Amino acid sequence: MPDQPGARNPAAPAPASSDATSDATSDAAPPRPRRPWPAPLRRLVEANVAVVTFLSVFSALLLGGVLIIVTTPAVLHALANIVSSPGRALGVAGSTVGDAYSAMFTGAIFSPSSLGHAISTGHGWTATLTPISESLVSATPLILAGIGVAIGFSTGVFNIGAQGQLIAGALAALYAGFAVRLPIGIHLPIVVLAGAAGGAIAGWIPGYLKARTGAHEVITTIMLNYVMLNLLNYFLTTRPFQQPGQSNAISKTMPSTARLPHLFGSGLRVNAGLVIALVLVAAAWWFTRRSTLGFSFRVIGLNPRAGKTAGIDARRVTVLVLTISGALAGLAGMASLAGTDYFLSSGYGGNIGFNAITVALLGRNRPVGVLLAALLFGALEVGGRNMQAVTNIPIDLTSVIQALIVLFVATPVLVREIYRLRGTGDGSIQLSTSGWGG
Amino acid sequence: MSVLEAALPGPSPPPEQHAPPPDSRLVSSGRIRGMGTFLVALAAVMTFAFGLGVPSSDRATFILTAPPAVNVAPLTMSVRWVSIVLAVLCAAAGLWLVFRREQRASYLVFGAGFTLFLWSFLTWVARGAQLNFVQMLATTLISTTPLVFGSLSGIMCERSGVINIAIEGQFLAGAFLGAMIGSVTGDLWLGVLAGAVAGGLFGWLLAFLTLRYGIDQIIAGVVIVAFCTGLTTFLTEQVLTPDQATLNSPQTFAAIGIPLLDKIPIVGPVLFDQNVFVYLAAVLLVVVHVGLFRTRWGLRVRAVGEHPHAAETVGVHVISVRYRNVILGGAIAGIGGASFTIGSVGQFSPQMTAGLGYVALAAMIFGRWRPFGALGAALLFGFCVSLQSFLAVLNVGIPSPFLAMAPYVITIAVVSGLVGRVRPPAADGAPYRRE
Numbered sequence: 001m002p003d004q005p006g007a008r009n010p011a012a013p014a015p016a017s018s019d020a021t022s023d024a025t026s027d028a029a030p031p032r033p034r035r036p037w038p039a040p041l042r043r044l045v046e047a048n049v050a051v052v053t054f055l056s057v058f059s060a061l062l063l064g065g066v067l068i069i070v071t072t073p074a075v076l077h078a079l080a081n082i083v084s085s086p087g088r089a090l091g092v093a094g095s096t097v098g099d100a101y102s103a104m105f106t107g108a109i110f111s112p113s114s115l116g117h118a119i120s121t122g123h124g125w126t127a128t129l130t131p132i133s134e135s136l137v138s139a140t141p142l143i144l145a146g147i148g149v150a151i152g153f154s155t156g157v158f159n160i161g162a163q164g165q166l167i168a169g170a171l172a173a174l175y176a177g178f179a180v181r182l183p184i185g186i187h188l189p190i191v192v193l194a195g196a197a198g199g200a201i202a203g204w205i206p207g208y209l210k211a212r213t214g215a216h217e218v219i220t221t222i223m224l225n226y227v228m229l230n231l232l233n234y235f236l237t238t239r240p241f242q243q244p245g246q247s248n249a250i251s252k253t254m255p256s257t258a259r260l261p262h263l264f265g266s267g268l269r270v271n272a273g274l275v276i277a278l279v280l281v282a283a284a285w286w287f288t289r290r291s292t293l294g295f296s297f298r299v300i301g302l303n304p305r306a307g308k309t310a311g312i313d314a315r316r317v318t319v320l321v322l323t324i325s326g327a328l329a330g331l332a333g334m335a336s337l338a339g340t341d342y343f344l345s346s347g348y349g350g351n352i353g354f355n356a357i358t359v360a361l362l363g364r365n366r367p368v369g370v371l372l373a374a375l376l377f378g379a380l381e382v383g384g385r386n387m388q389a390v391t392n393i394p395i396d397l398t399s400v401i402q403a404l405i406v407l408f409v410a411t412p413v414l415v416r417e418i419y420r421l422r423g424t425g426d427g428s429i430q431l432s433t434s435g436w437g438g
Numbered sequence: 439m440s441v442l443e444a445a446l447p448g449p450s451p452p453p454e455q456h457a458p459p460p461d462s463r464l465v466s467s468g469r470i471r472g473m474g475t476f477l478v479a480l481a482a483v484m485t486f487a488f489g490l491g492v493p494s495s496d497r498a499t500f501i502l503t504a505p506p507a508v509n510v511a512p513l514t515m516s517v518r519w520v521s522i523v524l525a526v527l528c529a530a531a532g533l534w535l536v537f538r539r540e541q542r543a544s545y546l547v548f549g550a551g552f553t554l555f556l557w558s559f560l561t562w563v564a565r566g567a568q569l570n571f572v573q574m575l576a577t578t579l580i581s582t583t584p585l586v587f588g589s590l591s592g593i594m595c596e597r598s599g600v601i602n603i604a605i606e607g608q609f610l611a612g613a614f615l616g617a618m619i620g621s622v623t624g625d626l627w628l629g630v631l632a633g634a635v636a637g638g639l640f641g642w643l644l645a646f647l648t649l650r651y652g653i654d655q656i657i658a659g660v661v662i663v664a665f666c667t668g669l670t671t672f673l674t675e676q677v678l679t680p681d682q683a684t685l686n687s688p689q690t691f692a693a694i695g696i697p698l699l700d701k702i703p704i705v706g707p708v709l710f711d712q713n714v715f716v717y718l719a720a721v722l723l724v725v726v727h728v729g730l731f732r733t734r735w736g737l738r739v740r741a742v743g744e745h746p747h748a749a750e751t752v753g754v755h756v757i758s759v760r761y762r763n764v765i766l767g768g769a770i771a772g773i774g775g776a777s778f779t780i781g782s783v784g785q786f787s788p789q790m791t792a793g794l795g796y797v798a799l800a801a802m803i804f805g806r807w808r809p810f811g812a813l814g815a816a817l818l819f820g821f822c823v824s825l826q827s828f829l830a831v832l833n834v835g836i837p838s839p840f841l842a843m844a845p846y847v848i849t850i851a852v853v854s855g856l857v858g859r860v861r862p863p864a865a866d867g868a869p870y871r872r873e
Contacts, residue, residue, distance in 0.1 A: 067669075071676045158656055215854030218603065218656065219803065222796045223853075226846040234839035357660055394675035396788075399668030407661050411651045 049364070052415050056408035057376070059415070064401045065097040068393060072096055100391050104398075107386020108135050108379035126267035131382065133268040137340055139378025141166070141332035141349075143277040145356035146374050147284045148203075148328030150365040154288065155301040155321045161206060161221025162329040163353025164228035165199040169330020170337045171235060172198025174251055174344055177258035177337075178240075184257040191258045191338055192276065192331070199330015200323045202228065207322030211315035217322065225353065233346055243343070251344040260339040273335030277371075280328065284367040297321060329353065351399065355381075358406040377402055470544045474535030477551040481529035484555060488562035489521035498564040500571040504707035506700040507572070517565045524558040527551075549814075556821075563834050574828055575708045579716055580782070582813075582820030584609065584791075586719040587774025588798025589805065589812035590726050591637075594767030595644075596807060597730060598760045599743040599865040603659025604644050605771045606795025607666030611636035612775025614670040617786040618678065620688035626780050629688060630714075633776025634769040640666060641768015645761045652869040663795070671788040678786065690784040691715065715777040722770065727809040739763060743863035746870050756870050771795070793846070800849045807863060815852065819845050 069075050078092035106112075110131055118128040145162045152159035159165075176194035180187070206220040235241040236249035243250045260272040287294040300307040300317045308314055333349060341348075359377055363369030384398035408415050415421070496517040502510040531551035535544060560569060588605045595602035612633035620629025640662055647658040678686040691713040699710040730736035739759060741749040746756045779786050797819055805811025822845040829841050 067672070071673065073680075160660065209850070209854040213854040215850070216803070219796065219800045219853050220850050222793060223800070223846040223849045226793050227843045227850075230839040230843035230846075233842075234837055237839075238837075354664060358664060361657060361661070394672050396668055396672035396675060400665065400672055403661055403665035403668050407647075407665065410653050410657055410661060411647055413651050414647075 051421065052412045053362070053409060055415050055419055055421075056405050059408050059418070060401045060404035061101065063404055064397055065101070067397065067400060068097050068100055069093050072393075096391075100387050100393050100397075103387040103390040104380070104383030106383075107131055107390075108383030126265075129264075129268055131386075133264070133270040134382045135375070135379040136270045136274055137378075138381045139374045140271075140273045140277050140339065141336045141352050142355055142359050142374035142377055143332075143371055144280060144335060145329045145332035145352060146359035146363060146370040147280060147367055148199075148325040148332075149356045150360035150363060150367070150370050151284065151288070151297070151328070152321055152325045153301075153360055154365040155297040155317065156304065157207075157301075157318060157321045157325070158218050159203065159206075159221055159322060159325045159329075160218055160357060161203070161224050161326070161353070162332070162356040163349060164221070164225040165202040165326040165329035166333035166349045166353050167228040167232050168202035168326075168333070169195040169197075169199035170333030170344055170348060171232065171241075172330065173258075173334035173337055174241065174254065177254040178252045181255070182257060187255075187257040188260070188338075191254075192334060195330045195334025195338075196327040197330070199333065200327035203322045203324070203326015203329065204319065207319035207326075210322070211319050217318075221322075229347065232344065232348060236344065236346060241344075249346045254338055254342045258338060259342065260335065269340050271339040273339035276331065276335065280331070281367045281371050288367070293320075329356065332356070355402065358402055361406050362409050364409075376405075470541075471536050473544065473548045474532045474537075477532030477535065477548065477555075478529050479532075480551070480555045481525040481532060484521050484525035484528060484558045488558050489518050489525060492517050492521075492562065492565060494518045496565040498561040498566075499568045500560075500564065501568055501573075502571055502704055504570070504572040504576065504711075506695050506711050507703050507706040508701050510703040512568070513571075515561055517561050520561050521558045524554045528554040528558075563829060563832055567832060569828065569832070572704055572707050574824055575704075576712070577824040577827065578817065578820045579708060579712060580820075581823040582816045583715050583719045583781070584774045584777050584794055585798045585801050585816035585819055586723060586813055587715075587770055587777065588795055589802035589816055590719075590722055590809060591641075591767040591771035591774070592799050592802035593726060593730070593807055593809060593812060594770060595641075595764050596802070596866050597743045597863055598739045598763035599746060599863060599868065599870070600645065600648060600760055600764050601655040601659065601867045602641075602644060602764065602767055602771075603656050603796075603799065604640060604662035604666075604768075605798055606791060606793065607659075607663035608637040608640045608768050608771035609775035609778065609791040609795045610666045610670045610789070611640050612772030613778040613790060614673065614775075614786050616772075616776030617688050617779035617784075618685055620776075620780045621685055624689070626689060626691055629780045630773055630776050633772040633780075635772065637772015637775060638765050638769035641765045641771070642761075644768065645764035648869065649757055649760055649764075652871075655867050655869075667789060670786070674786060674788050686785055688780050688784055690780055690782065713781055715773075715781040718773065723809050723813060730809070740863070743865055746865050750872065760870070771798075774798075797845065797849055800853055803862075804852050806861075818852070819849065822848055 069079075075093050075096050078089040082089040108131055110128055114124065114128045118124045145166060148165075149159050149162055173191050173195035176191045177187075180190070182190070202224060206215070206217045206224060209215040209220055210217050233249060236251055241251050243252050260276075262268065262271050263274065264270060288298065296307065296312045297317055297320075299310065300312060300314055304314055307317075332352060336349070336352070337344065355377055359373045360370055362373035362376070363371070380398045380402060381395075384395040387393055387397070388395040494516065497514050498517050498520075500513045500515070502513055528551045531547050531554070535547055535551075540547075560571075563569070588609065591605055591608065592602050615636035616629040616633035619632035620626050623629075644655075644658055644662055647653050648655045674686075693711050693713050694717075696710040700706040702710070728736075730739065738749065738754050741752075742754060742756050742759045749759075750756050775791070778790055783790075798816070801815035801819060802812045804815035805813065826841040826844055829836065830838055
């Protein structure tokens with residue numbers, strides 16, 4: 001993983017407001033007098049953001065491999081005879097894990113043989129580029145929803161409700177899609193805005209409840225997820241959303257004027273949703289770093305009391321943050337609907353809403369970090385599908401790996417201890433814990 | 439960024455800066471007036487929709503008997519007149535709240551008024567049909583049981599100052615391992631034990647991450663839920679499904695009637711003819727309550743949750759108290775998870791807990807971090823779940839998705855409307871640092 005532009009300079013001393021962990025470990029391991037290494041080399045063994053993230057991904061894949069080994073009967077059978085034929089046992093174990101991960105790679109990035117064929121013959125480029133296009137498609141909603149969750153996290157608001165907001169956005173976008181007939185130049189922007197508006201409303205509700213009554217957003221957003229799932233089920237079986245002539249819970253399809261256009265021809269599914277996502281990454285960066293409102297968000301996140309003293313209305317910020325966060329999740333729902341799926345079905349969105357949380361954590365709540373994390377998770381998702389198809393190992397392995405990655409990233413000190421990195425920068429996730437009372 | 443960070447002190451203010459909080463049981467008079475107004479509104483609904491809105495000839499029959507109990511004649515009521523009488527009582531309760539605004543009994547009166555509404559609603563639902571009231575209450579208790587385990591888990595952790603959002607994950611882990619061990623060994627008690635171990639393991643992980651490395655407790659919880667969900671789903675597909683008959687077909691605990699007590703009409707089948715998990719939950723409820731509020735151990739735990747530095751000063755080891763409580767809390771949630779499989783359906787399926795871990799957390803908050811308060815809230819949610827299944831059978835014309843979302847909507851309403859600004863243990867969620 002490349003170094004992130006927003007990353008803290010690892011050579012700088014830890015800021016005064018840094019968390020407890022960096023203090024605790026610097027006591028435990030006093031720096032040994034050593035000849036200083038040249039800077040580029042030193043960076044590789046320091047616990048900076050890039051190294052910790054890389055090692056987190058590496059450790060998660062390693063543990064995923066262990067999980068494959070201990071749950072595959074053929075491997076266990078071979079390992080039972082490890083004393084008599086150690087070579088074979090290790091070979092079976094290695095090839096099972098290797099096959100799984102190489103299927104994941106070829107499914108998510110490209111297959112070398114296909115690339116070679118395409119280069120030598122000049123044909124089959126579409127097939128060669130399909131995996132990477134699918135990864136981008138899968139990453140698109142994660143980028144959007146992930147930024148939304150990240151803006152919440154960095155303001156001290158835990159929006160666990162991206163799932164419900166995504167469904168609300170998709171429902172609104174679908175309605176805007178089939179309810180009116182307009183030329184694409186007008187229709188598509190309306191669909192996009194409807195998606196954002198639907199999500200914004202679903203995000204505003206917990207924000208309003210928190211500001212007004214103090215109901216904690218962790219509870220209300222999670223509950224709204226289940227409410228929205230059921231509301232979706234209701235709409236899918238009633239007019240005007242249900243596909244006419246269908247008894248199943250299937251919605252109408254988006255007309256062609258309401259679909260996000262493909263970027264590289266009809267063969268590849270990567271579409272304008274990705275462009276929207278990238279624009280919003282830039283916008284989010286500008287918003288959090290340069291705008292006055294974004295600044296007040298960050299102040300509330302870092303220290304609510306200082307914010308209140310400075311005259312920032314914390315309640316208004318809470319409502320705004322959840323509304324914006326919801327709008328981004330709604331756009332994620334719109335992007336999947338208008339970009340690739342074109343209709344809604346029961347349980348729409350799958351795990352996108354929850355993965356958005358882990359993506360935000362992995363990206364350390366910075367827009368560019370979220371972008372990179374979403375690309376990684378999108379690739380894992382698509383690669384997981386291929387792994388299941390080729391090796392029969394369930395795709396749910398990817399959720400385990402994703403959770404492990406975030407677990408390691410959230411605990412940089414643990415990574416530093418395991419790999420005996422030198423502790424300078426900590427690369428930990430900056431968050432404000434407000435507990436229930438806040 | 440650095441300018442901002444230098445200018446501001448750390449993100450979490452130390453707990454000792456908090457002003458001493460007011461007694462958590464005090465209810466603002468505005469809230470009481472709101473509750474009273476709500477009851478009066480319900481009375482209006484009862485009068486016009488359930489009372490005058492139905493023909494006077496409509497009758498509803500409640501069956502008041504279930505197998506082990508002595509037989510009781512069914513209760514047949516005129517929907518209109520029962521609703522109107524109940525509406526008058528409910529309105530009286532509401533007006534009493536609005537004008538008297540008594541602090542102490544307000545929740546009790548509100549609960550009574552709401553119960554009258556539910557009664558009226560049930561007669562309206564069962565008009566022209568029969569409703570087995572006893573079975574409905576028994577189902578309520580069964581749906582309540584996992585929530586009680588979950589909220590007790592939350593109380594154990596949060597009273598010592600650690601937020602446990604991971605209950606949902608501990609539920610799944612307990613449900614999975616409970617089903618698998620119960621199925622492989624054929625011994626259901628080993629299944630319960632396995633559930634406790636699985637839950638305790640993830641309790642330990644939560645404690646390890648938050649206490650040792652000081653990572654944000656809510657993040658640790660969310661990550662653990664994600665991990666447990668992924669892991670149990672993966673293992674179900676990879677390990678259980680290929681050999682469903684051996685690995686995922688445990689027996690389930692049968693209902694055990696308590697001699698004589700189960701013969702009591704209505705109460706008997708509901709309270710004294712249930713499976714082991716219901717009894718276990720009742721025992722744990724009392725144990726946790728007495729333990730927390732009547733023993734030295736409980737005093738220490740609460741001290742650690744309210745003011746860890748003071749506790750440390752008098753010689754309580756804050757970190758080990760928290761470790762112990764979070765692991766125990768995880769184990770309790772794991773047992774609750776096992777009740778999903780070997781206590782009811784006898785099979786693990788991915789994501790079968792359907793967010794009930796979070797509902798349990800809401801019950802804990804609604805119950806103000808007290809075991810019996812949480813029981814009250816859990817019963818409300820349990821009743822919703824039970825009602826939903828009975829209404830689906832009675833076919834009352836409410837679309838099933840709306841019935842299914844009812845428990846979640848009520849959770850939101852309860853958390854935002856009735857609870858208001860709650861006062862958690864003062865050090866809840868704050869990482870502990872020795873000075």
